[in-house]
Amino acid sequence: MVFLIGLPGLAGASSRDDIYREELDILYAMVQSGSSYILFGEERDDLMAVWEGVRDLSPEQGLEAVKYQLLDCNGDGKPELLIGQDNRLTNLFTIRDGQLHQVFSGFYRNAWYYLGNGRFLNQGSGGASLSILGEYHLDGNGNLVCESYYFTHWDPAVEKMEVYWNTFGVPDITLSEKKDMTMDQFGKLQEKLRNKVKKLSWKSLARYGKDRVDVEGKARVTAAGKVKR
Template identity: 70%
Template sequence: MKRKDVRRPLVCLCLMAFLTGLPVLAGASGGEGIYGRELDTLYDMIQGGRDPDAYGEDREDLVAVWEGIRELSPAQGLEQVKYQLLDCNGDGEPELLTGQDDRITNLFTIRDGRLHRVFSGLYRNAWYPLGKGRFLNQGSGGIGLAILGEYHLDGDGNLVCENCYFTNWDPVREKEEVYWNTLGIPDRALSEKQAMTPGQFQQLQANLMGKVEKLSWQSLARRGKGSVELSLTQVSEFGEPMLAVTPRERLEDVHLLTLQVAEVSDSGQVTWQVEKDEPLGNLEPGSRYNYPIHLEGTARATGLSYYDRKGYHRKILQISGKDGSLVVREEQGGDS
């Protein structure tokens, strides 16, 4: 069947204008197969409404995700659970993070070619990203015990404690005390007592929470749809953003489009003009392709056009101003 040329200078989309600046992006290209198996397990658990115990004992990674979506429908759960590939320690290889909102539910790395869980974050032991491979831990356990820790991931994929503060209730003095160490263990015998009041501890907690950074999450629901998975990546902390394209089947006549807003109507209809058209050829399944893109500014977007077994597709990529995640929209009427 002869394919007609559908890459026209002007592209009209009936959608509300969603034009935002680009926040810090993240991601990397390696480990897709190993991490993919973990993501497939999460998808299967949520889609099937299964209990984590169905996948064996000691699956804290699954429990950390499950406790946040157990009251939701499978469809809602898949939308709520997010993931991202991000090089957290600067070794050129990505780690896998799963989470909800700004909270990290799991951090994985790869050791000796195998998946290694660095930590899992439950509600009572929550983890948050601080940027540059650093993490904030907030926990509680028992009467009077609150934990506040700062950590980073070293080059070997080990979690290193920078500061660990915790409170302890002294029943004799009827007073809450604050201790500190760099071990990450709430043990008074291994810690130094601090001249810090409970109010100062709470202020420190608020200050650190104010430094939590947003991640460019990808919805797990998107992983189970379509012939291609699209995500934002960044090979290094300060590297240029890239588009990661992971085909699930052969994609033909692929083009990467840089789009410029030509007009926005009063109703919010956006007319895009193709500023640059880069042919990529055919992309094969089982590989991950990274391409430099530029999404900065308020009047640009990136498009990806291709043919799969169902026909022609043209997708528009933008950044969510709400949580920094990648928003992918299928253009309607691309063949007309």
């Protein structure tokens, strides 16, 4: 399936347009079919992340629920492709060496949000004893750079949850500083950061498909006119 449409904001950048369009085409086909991501090739995080949010929806509902936006997140003048549902990001892509580069995929238990100015919030959990809260920015090479990373850890010696912090983006107490923070304070920090999440100017996959039909129809009309002349 090939959707011959131009993505907004990519005028004059056809190669980047084509690369992002291929990803959107696959996502559109998967959601429209109502089938599992497994039918679309090997297990891929990008497809799994989207499928997680639409598996209980009808194809029509899924196409309305899944959104995308092109946004320059690292200030290099070239847009990244953000995909999400509600205000949660399921995927962030950029272009590296002419190829699609997946920066991250987000799931319900490992969620990503946009904070504005190329910064992102990662909030997740790994069981009863592990909660994470990370802040990142996207650098000029399309890499995530960790600015701050909090996580919780159960300490059996004192039989309580402890909060640790580092700038490595990994829940490793040997690389981290233990913070004098209660779980209530950790929860308030989570709430504070979630309140900084920005709303994006999403377009739905349903709109993407409609634009494809409209553009293809106009192309046929134009072609017919040229033949007549």
